[in-house]
Amino acid sequence: MKRTTLDLWVGIFVVAGLGALAVLALKVGNLSTYNMSETYQLQAHFSNIGGLKSQASIKSSGVLVGRVAQISLDPERYEAKVTMTIDKRYKFPKDTFANILTSGLLGEQYIGLIPGGDEAFLKAGDEIKKTQSAVVLEDLISRFLYSKAEDSKQPNK
Amino acid sequence: MSSQALVEIRDVNFAYDSRPILKGVNLTFPKGKVIAVMGGSGCGKTTLLQLIGGALKPSSGYVKVDGQVIHELDHKGLYDMRRRMGMLFQFGALFTDMSVYDNVAFQMREHTDLPEEIIRDLVLMKLHAVGLRGTHNLMPAELSGGMARRVALARTVALDPMLIMYDEPFAGLDPISLTVVGNLIRRLNDALGATSVVVTHDVQESLKIVDYIYFIADGVVVAEGTPAEISSSDKPFVHQFVHGEMDGPVPFHYPCGDYRQDLNLRPER
Amino acid sequence: MIVENLRSLGHRIVSAVWRIGYASRFFMMILFYSGTSFRRFHLTIKELFSSGVMSLIIILVAGTFVGMVLGLQGYETLKRYGAESALGSLVALSLVRELGPVLAALLFASRAGSAMTAEIGLMKATEQISAMEMMAINPLARVVAPRFWAGVISMPLLSALFSAMGVFGGYVVGVVLIGVDEGSFWSQMQAGVDFQHDIVNGMIKSFVFGVAVTAIALFEGYDAPPTAEGVSGATTRTVVESSLTILFLDFILTAFMFQGE
Incomplete structure (x- = not known):
């Protein structure tokens, strides 16, 4: 008699745990987009x-x-x-x-x-x-700086 | 001793690390008898039970139970042997997470394939034998010390062992419980046709129920005899022990140096 | 004086190594005697109740609060970069990868681990273990192994519950209270959290933690001196040792799992 309520609780625990895992997989993670x-x-x-x-x-x-x-x-x-x-x-x-x-x-x-x-x-x-x-980004910035430098040189020529 | 011996202990030496506990002990427990092993606290009585149960190995000598040398048995042999032994621990050692019923049923469920109805009948019979059939639904924490001891006794004899060992069965019991437990030890032994070893330092109670008594002191057997012989013995140690005198062969003081020296008293000049 | 210190240090190291060896042997014995835990599964179910179900409340409550704190703190930080919509991803990733397994294991160690140590230690102190041995019943198979497997099964489930409750807590704070857009909260979360990489690895972590915590708790209980001080000392050691082990293993596992990113 006592064992069945115990089983029930453990069952609830296991189901809840697996449910949480499923929520993590489907709702939180991208398993749903893995299909x-x-x-x-x-x-x-x-x-x-x-x-x-x-x-x-x-x-x-x-x-x-x-x-x-x-x-x-x-x-x-x-x-x-x-x-x-x-x-x-x-x-x-x-x-x-x-x-x-x-x-x-x-x-x-x-x-x-x-x-x-x-x-x-x-x-x-x-x-x-x-x-x-x-x-x-670094390339972009350095390219921009070089071209700026080129630009500023030209009028001085 | 004429009748056949169930337990023979021959020249057993045992030491914890280098501290010798038993020094050449010889004991014989004949079948069907209740034997008491007595001695002061810490004289190796419990060690003796552990040697019989195979929890410890003697440094030399051997312990033979039912013709088999305990320390030469393999794991399975030892476990088979232990199934035929019962041991009552000092404070019962009931499993605190199980009810009284489950405690007594424990070995039956572990070691036999008996159907639950038969186990139920057996458990109630064992509990009835110790007068506690009414407690089978209680948890060990709800029992008094004496009741717990009796439940533990019912659990010990659950599988009708051939050898029952009692480790200080009288410790911490009130006089009524003490008498009850004492009588149960005797009655169960005779009813089951078992052999019982009672390790105790309760002289008066054991004198009433046992067939033979061994005294152990300093790791050797110092006296043995039937209760009548022991009561009338004039050996100084036995006399001191039986009558509970403060000083005698067992000194009041733990071995130590000179008292005056310890107190830094200078000898008179 | 120095010689004396060196000697005691050497002595301690030797006894520590001896203890590790003994603990490993104990662990192997548990595995060796595990058959009973599965053949008579109700023994394990009973322990699942006391380690898993009894830890549920603390795990659920703690998970929710940790998620709520993550929601608040994460929002404050992300707001500076105008990236509030990434809140879902931040909350879920921190929980699933780290906080879920680690915090659940720490709570488990102090809730269930210490209880296991105390229980086994007291069983030993009251000679219940010896009584079992004298009844020709192996206490490792009957008492220790079911508790071990119950702990190992409970831990990943508790960790999943912790993470799920944390995500819920983050959702409550982020979306319901602060008002982050619900759609972006969930979609950023799904885009950020990878099933295999994050969730499965998190579960592996918590499985490893479960093995470590229960093994430590059971060993400490079984090894405890059979006195009141012995058991209380062992209980303390269980919490300290398993907490440190969890954090150390977390570092090792993280280094292996998430390296090269």
């Missing part, structure tokens, strides 16, 4: 990926279409090789343009895909040829 059961992989080389991380989102027109699966350095080209997992539902033309963008000024970096006009689609394992690297 890209059918995916294919694409590759792209970037000369500089900035702060891009694996699991970063891949968006096209702002819609999430996949995630970065792996980042490594290509030992022959000395460029970053990014493997992307894309939802099977979305197909992109061969001349799609991959661009590393930043959400907001200091936000997370993601890959934006801009479709081209080619009639052939990218297949699993293909590489996106046209890429643009991340904008690195």
